[in-house]
Amino acid sequence: MRTNRDLKKWLAGSLMALSVPVVMAGEGEVTPVQVVDAIEATFGVTPAERRNHIKGTCAIGEFVGAGEAAKFSHSALFSGKPIPVVARFSLSGGNPKAPDTARSGRGMALEFKLPDSSLHHMTMLNTPVFGAAQPRTFFDLMVAMKPDPATGKPDPARIKAFKASHPDNKAQADFLSSNNPPSSYANSAYFGIHTFKFINQKDEATLVRWHFVPQDGEKQLDEPELKSAPANFLEPALIKRATQGAIKWDMIVTLGEPSDTQDNPTITWPASRKQIKAGTLSITKAMPQKGADCEKINYDPLVMGKGIAPTNDPILLFRSPAYAVSFAKRLSGQ
Numbered sequence: 001m002r003t004n005r006d007l008k009k010w011l012a013g014s015l016m017a018l019s020v021p022v023v024m025a026g027e028g029e030v031t032p033v034q035v036v037d038a039i040e041a042t043f044g045v046t047p048a049e050r051r052n053h054i055k056g057t058c059a060i061g062e063f064v065g066a067g068e069a070a071k072f073s074h075s076a077l078f079s080g081k082p083i084p085v086v087a088r089f090s091l092s093g094g095n096p097k098a099p100d101t102a103r104s105g106r107g108m109a110l111e112f113k114l115p116d117s118s119l120h121h122m123t124m125l126n127t128p129v130f131g132a133a134q135p136r137t138f139f140d141l142m143v144a145m146k147p148d149p150a151t152g153k154p155d156p157a158r159i160k161a162f163k164a165s166h167p168d169n170k171a172q173a174d175f176l177s178s179n180n181p182p183s184s185y186a187n188s189a190y191f192g193i194h195t196f197k198f199i200n201q202k203d204e205a206t207l208v209r210w211h212f213v214p215q216d217g218e219k220q221l222d223e224p225e226l227k228s229a230p231a232n233f234l235e236p237a238l239i240k241r242a243t244q245g246a247i248k249w250d251m252i253v254t255l256g257e258p259s260d261t262q263d264n265p266t267i268t269w270p271a272s273r274k275q276i277k278a279g280t281l282s283i284t285k286a287m288p289q290k291g292a293d294c295e296k297i298n299y300d301p302l303v304m305g306k307g308i309a310p311t312n313d314p315i316l317l318f319r320s321p322a323y324a325v326s327f328a329k330r331l332s333g334q
């Protein structure tokens with residue numbers, strides 16, 4: 001039988017083989033392995049499945065870039081030619097049976113296959129900000145959310161203490177409590193949240209943030225729907241909607257100024273920042289994730305083609321090794 005120590009040794013070996021950066025934890029910091037352990041302790045483990053955003057739906061389509069973005073980035077995304085996309089829509093959390101009415105984040109992950117065969121990923125949420133400025137806050141949230149064995153639910157006192165000691169969680173928590181979940185994946189906007197850099201032909205960098213706005217319009221469940229909607233309506237609705245014609249989102253890029261925060265995904269930029277339309281995403285077909293193209297993709301947000309680069313946002317940089325831990329486990333059937 002494999003012990004925990006065997007598994008950790010195996011995982012360390014796998015991560016080295018995958019060239020995953022080894023993150024050493026300083027005082028008060030956490031490692032990606034510790035964070036994935038904490039997600040597992042809270043949600044349990046469904047073997048061979050994602051540790052977070054476990055419930056999801058695959059889709060395919062294409063992206064066509066619009067001219068103006070090409071001034072800021074030489075990415076092939078903005079060439080104007082159609083770029084094939086493998087997408088995945090999801091609910092955040094590690095519970096495969098979470099109801100689609102849950103007041104949690106919804107995800108849209110995109111893998112673009114660029115003409116030179118390189119890949120570009122965008123892994124987004126339906127909230128304009130994230131609930132942690134540092135990985136430690138995410139870890140502490142997982143620990144606070146761990147169900148109390150006596151009630152099967154998180155202990156309200158622990159959640160209260162978490163909120164009081166982690167103000168960086170507030171903006172996203174406020175968004176989720178004041179916005180009902182979307183009535184369809186097709187009726188939600190999705191935000192890249194982090195700041196990225198667009199790099200142009202002259203090697204000039206522009207700070208950017210992006211979000212995708214649904215051409216079907218944004219729609220949230222109303223209060224009666226929130227109470228009456230079945231546990232699994234998002235997947236069938238998306239599959240059906242795609243049979244009626246392409247589901248489209250406009251990619252809107254916000255151009256930052258040097259004073260704008262680059263490394264804090266819990267803070268929005270001033271509303272006055274210039275925005276440009278950078279392209280249109282069309283989803284043409286959706287299907288259950290089992291055996292479909294998105295199932296075995298690791299939507300690591302640091303997989304980027306030329307012309308777009310990361311910033312030093314500590315959450316963005318932490319996601320890559322955390323996703324690799326989850327990916328290595330699920331690929332090996334754990």
Ligand code: HEM
Pocket residue numbers: 035036049050051052053056088089090106107108109123124125130132134135138191192193194265297298299315318319322323326327330
């Ligand atoms: C400390 C911060 C975070 C941690 C530890 C974390 C952890 C994870 C893990 C372990 C997975 C599953 C990976 C896999 O097995 O493929 C995942 C998936 C996902 N995460 Fe995060 N995440 C973090 C922040 C974020 C942020 C900031 C966003 C959005 C901007 C985000 C959006 C998503 C989405 C959409 C998925 C599902 C991707 C898919 O469909 O495969 N996460 N996350």
